[in-house]
Amino acid sequence: MSLVTVFGGSGFIGRQVVKRLADKGVDVRVAVRDPEAALSTKTMGNVGQITPVQANLRDRDSVAAGLAGATGVVNLVGILYQGGKQRFRSIQAEGAGLVAAEAASAGVERLVHVSALGAAKDSRSEYARTKWAGEEAVRAAFPKAAILRPSVVFGPGDGFFNRFARMARLPLPLPVFGCPSFPKIDLEARTIDVYGDGGTKFQPVHVGDVAAAAVKCLDDDAAEGRTYELGGPIVYSFCEVMRLVLRETRRRRPLVPIPFWYASCLAFFLEWLPTPPLTRDQVALLRRDNVLSGEAPGLAELGIEATAAEVVLPTYLDVHRRGGRYTRTQPV
Numbered sequence: 001m002s003l004v005t006v007f008g009g010s011g012f013i014g015r016q017v018v019k020r021l022a023d024k025g026v027d028v029r030v031a032v033r034d035p036e037a038a039l040s041t042k043t044m045g046n047v048g049q050i051t052p053v054q055a056n057l058r059d060r061d062s063v064a065a066g067l068a069g070a071t072g073v074v075n076l077v078g079i080l081y082q083g084g085k086q087r088f089r090s091i092q093a094e095g096a097g098l099v100a101a102e103a104a105s106a107g108v109e110r111l112v113h114v115s116a117l118g119a120a121k122d123s124r125s126e127y128a129r130t131k132w133a134g135e136e137a138v139r140a141a142f143p144k145a146a147i148l149r150p151s152v153v154f155g156p157g158d159g160f161f162n163r164f165a166r167m168a169r170l171p172l173p174l175p176v177f178g179c180p181s182f183p184k185i186d187l188e189a190r191t192i193d194v195y196g197d198g199g200t201k202f203q204p205v206h207v208g209d210v211a212a213a214a215v216k217c218l219d220d221d222a223a224e225g226r227t228y229e230l231g232g233p234i235v236y237s238f239c240e241v242m243r244l245v246l247r248e249t250r251r252r253r254p255l256v257p258i259p260f261w262y263a264s265c266l267a268f269f270l271e272w273l274p275t276p277p278l279t280r281d282q283v284a285l286l287r288r289d290n291v292l293s294g295e296a297p298g299l300a301e302l303g304i305e306a307t308a309a310e311v312v313l314p315t316y317l318d319v320h321r322r323g324g325r326y327t328r329t330q331p332v
Helices: 012-023 035-044 060-067 088-105 126-141 161-168 207-219 238-249 260-270 280-286 309-315
Strands: 003-007 027-032 050-054 072-075 110-114 146-150 174-177 184-186 191-193 227-230 255-258
Touching: 003 012, 003 060, 012 027, 012 035, 012 207, 027 035, 027 060, 035 050, 050 060, 060 088, 072 088, 072 207, 088 110, 088 126, 110 126, 110 207, 126 146, 126 280, 146 207, 161 174, 161 238, 174 238, 174 260, 207 227, 238 255, 238 309, 255 260, 260 280
Parallel strands: 003 027, 003 072, 027 050, 072 110, 110 146, 146 227, 174 255
Antiparallel strands: 184 191
């Protein structure tokens, strides 16, 4: 690859992809809606090696301009909630198809499309349905494209573990979504089970592993036309995720079981916020476990060893400890 265009290159995963490409000596074009916000990516390579450009997946001309002369493309663009003109269908389905079609028209050699684990035609979540539609559009326009389906992605600056770690700093309980509507009472053992199987299951994958997979697919002939599911080595329940966050932040907070029906009611009101912490579509997404199916190739087939969350979380969640990163204060 001599020139690779990375759509969404200034984002959480995108910055990791750009850095790895730059380290390989590849020229990188960072295609984003706001090029000024991506100027910091220029320091990841040599002078002139990385160039931010304006591109909007709702605008064909800007996408075509971003692809001009590129030999490889990585599309990372996606949204977690809808707002204004940023809609799931226009970005994750139609936008993905547009990138693939324009890439084929421009004679691009390799395309890597980053979708999401759980993408499905029959999902209750519009997010997941449009991710599936995007994959179909990419396959139709660029059959040799490699598609990556990562589970929840973690790493410094993530929006998953960091979100709950920030919540843990408040003197409030932490939620456990997907618990039974009614607790299970065992009279003989004199116990009450309010968490069930622990709620929704996740298989978090490290951002560095996802970026490495994307870069590998640009060079590996065997990746053409294949779909990879990317997940970490450990499956966690929602309850286990919360306990992991509390352990790494050295805090004690009660865990409150939240059934899906209650979460949907709560999300109805939270959706009115400018940056909603929870939406009804996200609740619908949580109804299905986010773990590898075992039916598709993954990191191992790409020669990448999956990184466990416990190895990395201490390196960035410690900033949420009471007193800061270097405190020896006991949990409260």
